[in-house]
Amino acid sequence: MGIILDVTDLHIEFHDHDAPETAVEDFDLMLAKGEIVGIVGESGSGKSMSALAIAGLLNRHAISKTGKIMFQGQDLLTCDRKTLRSFQGDEISIIFQEPMTSLNPVKRIGWQVEEPLKIHHPEIKKAERKKRAIEMLHAVGLDNAEDVYYMYPHELSGGMRQRVMIASAMIGNPQILIADEPTTALDVTVQAQIVELLKTLNREMGTSIIFISHDLSLVSQLCERVIVMQKGNIVESGYTKDVFTHPIDSYTKKLIAAIPKIDL
Amino acid sequence: MKKISFKKIIKDPYLAIGILIMGLVLLMIIVGFFWTPYDPTKMSASEKLQGISLRHIMGTDNMGRDVFSRVMYGSRVTLLIAMGTIIIGAGLGTIIGAVTGYYGGVIDEVAMRIIDALFAFPSILLALVIVSVFGVGWMQLVVSLGIAFVPSFARIVRGEVLRCKDMDYIQNARLQGVGSLRMIFVHILPNIKGVLASSILIGFNNAVLAEAGLSYLGVGSQPPYASLGRMLSDAQQYMFTRPSYVMCPGIVIVLMVLGFAFLGEGIKRWE
Ligand SMILES: Nc1ncnc2c1ncn2[C@@H]1O[C@H](COP(=O)(O)OP(=O)(O)OP(=O)(O)O)[C@@H](O)[C@H]1O
């Protein structure tokens, strides 16, 4: 299968303070079309920073990045802003863990789901946009999509909002969906539903997914391959099965040992 | 956003009183477009400085003109000047505040220092200075007052935009590829419309007062079509001989100011 994203030697450094602080070191990632890769690791290990860099969202002056992030023949670290902007929300989408605050409180759901289309495909007519938005809301499991289309965020639960976020991220049919702890703020049953939804979207739309999580059991359900990070470094990577059954690195072993086991 | 319903409006005394007062004032102004009891500019030597009577419900002025007719007309002038002032002040102020708040950096620093400097003057003094540069006339008056109102709007909007731009949903829009202008005007500004609406109403208030003040100083609207403020200034020398002449336009100004204040407070609570 074709490689659609190739990250090599990614370094991310912060220059906010006197001494530069390294957030990510030697990060490599190859993502094939239609593949789901998990990134796990403790808090502060650099998962979000790597993801944001891939999404082209780390362009503050105080951050220096080296390496290569190749996507559609372009290096996302060096390409011009216009190219980057044209990918964002269309070819590469990202969702976060805060569904409660990620929707604009004064705009209707439909409007927000359609926004990426308005920006990246202004040629699409209003009626067609609406049709697609409602289809997408259906696709993410909101059965009363026609009603939800006209609702405001405060009328929806956290799980429903995360579905709306996913709908908005997926409406442009992106090549890559980055999900940064998309289920952390949700309760366990809703978590499982969201994971199931990501799986379905991946299968039906062929979207590659980078799934970031603290939760190793979710990762093992969803991801073929996994990357384990610690203190900005990749300590282990490979097929999820192999990594979880025969971890080589001592840190990975500790992580796995820490999964609560339920014996009935 | 809550739905607007009659019941809710009635429940909020601020909004209800504001709407009531402004309704009355607006009614008087609208009627004044089609009908006034007398021609507001018609003088009459035999009917100078009359008191309140059935013939002249607000009396007459020192030239024998009907004060009620002049108040109807003057309220319109005052309201239009206040509206013009707010359109310029709030329009420019919002754009400046939104852009500086959103982009930050050098533009923000420079613009805010200028705004701070302007802010240090009372707006009426500032308007006075501008009028003295542009000359007297109602256009000049509106422009001067408008400019004098820019700093306060710019400040308020900038603060709100700063608060809003770090919200998750704005970050999220950014990573969907939303450009800066669309971000400011379509994503951010609708979120601060409550604050903006109540500042506009408070601004209206200040504009009415500032216009009255400037007219009082003789640089406001020009006779024979006087604004309320102008009428006050003309009336002051008869304050003791014919109090109704001062009080009638004065009361209408107070009503307008109160009406706007109540509306502003009502809208603020509505959010
Ligand atoms: N502004 C900053 N200045 C300096 N260092 C920073 C800054 N922001 C983040 N970092 C560092 O970057 C590193 C990586 O953070 P990142 O957010 O990627 O962690 P994470 O793996 O996503 O953690 P979590 O699981 O809590 O989300 C952290 O060690 C953090 O201290």
Ligand SMILES: [Mg+2]
């Ligand atoms: Mg993170």
